[in-house]
Amino acid sequence: MALKHTVKLSNVNNLSDARYGAGMGVALMGFHLDSDSPLSTEKYAEITSWVSGPEFVAEFEHPETNRILEIISLCKPDYIQITNAQFLKELSHIDIPIILKWQLNKIQTVPQHTGVSYLLLEDDQSDNLSTAQKEKIKSLSADYPILLGAGISASNVESLFEELPLAGIALKGGDEIRAGYKDYDELADILELLEED
Template identity: 25%
Template structure:
């Protein structure tokens, strides 16, 4: 598929989502190994799904796990990249020897603080996944500048109704979509996701 930017799906919990994402040419397929999240998946279950996939980069998504646990899981599953949302230091992140994505809640920082956070990790991160955990007023010029200077995976105020405008306005490196549960095993309605992809597909 010819998308206007790269596409990442995160927190995948079922094979239907995983195979759909691979078939549709998503660049990144993420599995959440943070057991405090509702979409946590056991590594052994994720491995069963990963074995079915090809063509996409597999991302192991972590929360407050230790550096050793992150290393063990990422090596067990032979993932292409790791995504972390914790206070792992840049030097520690570098030790993992994997492509790294730093996930950041923009609501936890002022613009100045966010800029410093990105600068601190810029040399060891391949991309930054920015999202908002609550209502967030976008500083348009500031965010445009971040997208110019960094590989931003965008998940701020993101919905099927806004995603086309977001891409045209900010031109991010990628957009992030969150996986959803199956209605029942093997049964999934992809209408919403199909409509979203129509919005970000180049017509030519």
């Protein structure tokens, strides 16, 4: 299956999500790998060995330089995702593209010209984007390829791509109900709308 737009599936922690996302054609697949993450490097290796297609993203909510370098060495991700722009200078010597994740409610404070591969805008509290947020996204798109991870639903995903200069969207994986069992209704509704004809 191929999708019309780039989709990142974030916070993958089980094989069910990974195989579903790959089968649906997501381009980027993210795994939370902070030092306190329940997902071990061994589990990451196990999951990713069963999946082909997406590029893998090591996601860090509380980045520590030593941990990031350890993950790069052990897991060899295609991308690193961080939430703190101050780490960009420390990581400038690594030869891996970086995704900078930023909270949508702090969109006015996004730093300029950081050279990251994507700016991921997320907000767990936002169901809809405000007019001001949309205007700021349009402005930021001059400096960044934008991945939108907020305010997305099956009812508006197509119109968001028409209205905003997005590089793609980010959806979230999550825990299985029980081993091998997961409800994909919401994900499926969005991804099916993005299938190429």
